[in-house]
Amino acid sequence: MREDINNVALDDKTQAIPFTARLMAHYRAKESESENPLLIDPYAEHLAGDLTDYFRTHGRYSKMDYGIVRSHYIEEKLLKPWCHQEDESQIVLLGAGLDTKAYRFEPLKKKKHHVFEVDLPSINNYKNDLLKDEKSFCPLTRISADLSALNWMDILLKNGFQKGIPTFWIMEGLVYYLEKAKVSTLLKKINEVSAHRSRLFTDLCIPIYAEIQIGPFSKHFKWGLEKDKICEFFAQTGWKVEWDWADSHDQGRDVGQKGLYFIVGVKKI
């Protein structure tokens, strides 16, 4: 399976979006070996694989602070307090890609947390293969499903997700790859199965990012939202959200010049 994804990822359109997961792993690997890392991911280099060919023609994308700042924000500002305050919780990573929080994020060892990772079969097969000998810090369920299809929630429910337990839904670099209407459906679905106190994180871009489509990520973006429409869009799906520019949390890095939002929500009562 590893050979499959290595061979097709660069030019096969069906693999182009899962390939962004390998790029993210590459950025985490680079960050881990830097002087003052915002995060350390000991699995990232292995998971990213050999991207020499890709960077030979896409050298200017060999570093990306935005994804690192986003992961740091999610882990330090959101999940760390959540893991301490909730005695029992579920953390669902939608579009988990090659994320390794379940294997390296120490707060997961505290209390009773269950991580669910949902992504497309190709990336999950690749990840299962490369991490087969590693042990996660807490119960971990990896689910292969298309989040733009209708049945993924049934698969989640059949695989141990419990409606009565507070859940933190993490959509880290996901929603702009799905059609806006599909995201609306997804947000309503996760709301329906969410216990009281459940929360969500997503990042999102302004519309122009999806229109100009440059670089390995935004060339696949399908939509973005004006800032004055954010709260209303999420409210219609059952979530009360607050948003901020990613720049406000930049840790001194270059994160996208007021084009990207960090959005945090809680289930409306």
Ligand SMILES: C[S@@+](CC[C@H](N)C(=O)[O-])C[C@H]1O[C@@H](n2cnc3c(N)ncnc32)[C@H](O)[C@@H]1O
């Ligand atoms: C930019 S990567 C981010 C991965 C991970 N969250 C991270 O930050 O490293 C986007 C991920 O979303 C996943 N994805 C995109 N569309 C999807 C879909 N329809 N169903 C499931 N996963 C999807 C891709 O396979 C990929 O792993």
